[in-house]
Amino acid sequence: MVGMYRGKLLKIPCYKLMFYNGFVDIGDLILCSYITPYFHFTVAVFCSSKSLDWISGHLVYSLWMGASFNCMILAFDRFVEMVPAANVLKFLFRGKLLYMWMTLSLLYMLVVWFVLRPIPFNTVVSAFIGTPLIANYETEYYHYTSFYLVIHNSTVVIMLVTLYSVLYYYVRNALRRGGNIDDMPVFVQVFFVCTSTGATAILYVLLELLAVPRSVVIAAHVVWQLSHGVHGIVYLRFNKHIRQAVFALFVKGVNNDHSTNAIFTSKTKK
Numbered sequence: 001m002v003g004m005y006r007g008k009l010l011k012i013p014c015y016k017l018m019f020y021n022g023f024v025d026i027g028d029l030i031l032c033s034y035i036t037p038y039f040h041f042t043v044a045v046f047c048s049s050k051s052l053d054w055i056s057g058h059l060v061y062s063l064w065m066g067a068s069f070n071c072m073i074l075a076f077d078r079f080v081e082m083v084p085a086a087n088v089l090k091f092l093f094r095g096k097l098l099y100m101w102m103t104l105s106l107l108y109m110l111v112v113w114f115v116l117r118p119i120p121f122n123t124v125v126s127a128f129i130g131t132p133l134i135a136n137y138e139t140e141y142y143h144y145t146s147f148y149l150v151i152h153n154s155t156v157v158i159m160l161v162t163l164y165s166v167l168y169y170y171v172r173n174a175l176r177r178g179g180n181i182d183d184m185p186v187f188v189q190v191f192f193v194c195t196s197t198g199a200t201a202i203l204y205v206l207l208e209l210l211a212v213p214r215s216v217v218i219a220a221h222v223v224w225q226l227s228h229g230v231h232g233i234v235y236l237r238f239n240k241h242i243r244q245a246v247f248a249l250f251v252k253g254v255n256n257d258h259s260t261n262a263i264f265t266s267k268t269k270k
Helices: 002-006 012-041 050-082 084-093 096-115 138-144 147-176 183-208 212-237 240-250 258-267
Strands: none
Touching: 002 012, 002 183, 002 212, 002 258, 012 050, 012 084, 012 096, 012 183, 012 212, 050 183, 050 212, 084 096, 096 212, 096 258, 147 183, 183 212, 212 240
């Protein structure tokens, strides 16, 4: 996020969306990096820390909904920008309308907080999961299943698969014709960011519908956190402008002005 700001990339709509999503990612990582080990090592149950578990359960639920919603918007933005037939919708990501998506994301997270019950931390599997896993696992899975989470996650997967399938078809044909795709670096970044989110959505649908082993629950929790933490690695690996801006923080004499000018020159020529 510092690299985006210092690299002056926030003038580009897609980077504004990624920058906003960064705050959601950081919120989730901070919460799960401290609350999860605290609950785990204190062997906390819902009754022993009711208020904290209730609040953290609401927060992780809301943050996941916001992050996955943002991911769908990022994929839609790439679809609109890169597929010629969808270019007529570019106005949806220009000017004040761009902030409409951020506002919708924030409102969605707030509505989830007040409408849906939280997903508390469960020390049996060391993860946030709706099922208490006290006695009869199959009965509990049926009773505590959050069908809204299943619907939301399924929607996320369907949207991502559909949009990226179309984008893959377009990119493949463009490259076969020898075309030059200026937005390819941004497309690659958004693709990797959304892949981890899609994987998390699939795993948590399985958790809600099936009685899976403890190892699968823990793996789903790890992938979920990875979907928030991998973004920084992706940006540093695939975006030279962010990479140079970050290196400039630690290495004297590193100047990223030329890279910043280059990207805006490219955007201007479009």
